[in-house]
Amino acid sequence: MKIILAKHAGFCMGVRRAVETTLRLVESRQGSIATLGPLIHNPQILAMLEQKGVEVVTDVALVNTKTVVIRAHGVPPEQKRRLIASGAAIEDATCPRVVKVQAIIDKYQRIGYAVVIFGDRDHAEVEGLMGHAGVAGVVVNALRDLDDLQLTTPYIVVSQTTQDEGLFEEITREILRRYPEGKVFNTICDSTHKRQNEVRNMCREVDALVVVGGRNSANTKRLAEIAHSLACPVFLVETENELAVEKLKSYQKVGVTAGASTPTRVIEQVVVALEAI
C-alpha cells in the first residue's frame, strides 16, 4: 500500500498557540489553571492536560481558579466581561483569525448592519460571533435556512473560520441574489482553505482517504464530508486502533489527512499502522 500524507494535516496555528499557551502556564506553576470549555477537540491532548492538573470549566459561574484560558474559538463579549468580574486572571488564546471576524462584526453591527453568520449554530466559535453580533445576528447553515431569512437593512455575511468554502460560495451567491445590498467577507481561514483543497486534490489521486481527528471536531468531520461528496471512500478515525484493517487492505493508494486539533504524534501512529497493513 502506498501512503500519501497531506502537507497540511494536524495542528493549525490557532490550536498550536492555545495548547502552547496553556502548557506555558502549567510550567510557570502560577496556581490552578482552567480552560473555559475543552481547549481543543482532541481526547489525547485533553487527557494530557488533565494529567497536568488543567481543569475544564463549562460555565463562568463555576470558575474558582486563579487563571482561566479562553480557547482558540473565542467567547461572546458578555462572557468575557463575566470572566473579568469573577476575579480570575485571563489568558486569552482566541485565535487572531477569529478575532478578525469578531472585529468585522463589531464594526458593521455598530453602524446598523445585520450580520449573517454561515456556521454551525452550536459551535463555540459561532456562539462567540453571535455574542458580537447581538440582535443583529442570524446564523445560516444550509441553503434551506435562507427561506427563513428576512433581511431589511444593509447586511454583511461572514463565515465560521472552518466552514466548507464551496458551500459558503453557494450560500452567499443565493443570499446576494435575494438581497443585492450585502457585503460578503470570506472569513474561512487560510489553514482551513489549504486543508480542504488538499483533500479535494488528494481524492483525485488516492483510492481511499483516512481522516484522523476527534469525534467532536467539526473541522475534522468536514474533511471527511468533502471526501465523501467526491465519492472517495473515507475512514474517520481518532487513533490507529480504529483503522478498519480488512477493508483498507483492498486499497493500493491511501491518503492521510487530519483535523486542525489532531496532534502530530497521533497522525504518525496512524501512518505507521497503515504501513504495516
Ligand code: SF4
Ligand atoms: S482553524 Fe484557523 S481560525 Fe480556527 S483556530 Fe485554526 S488557524 Fe485559527
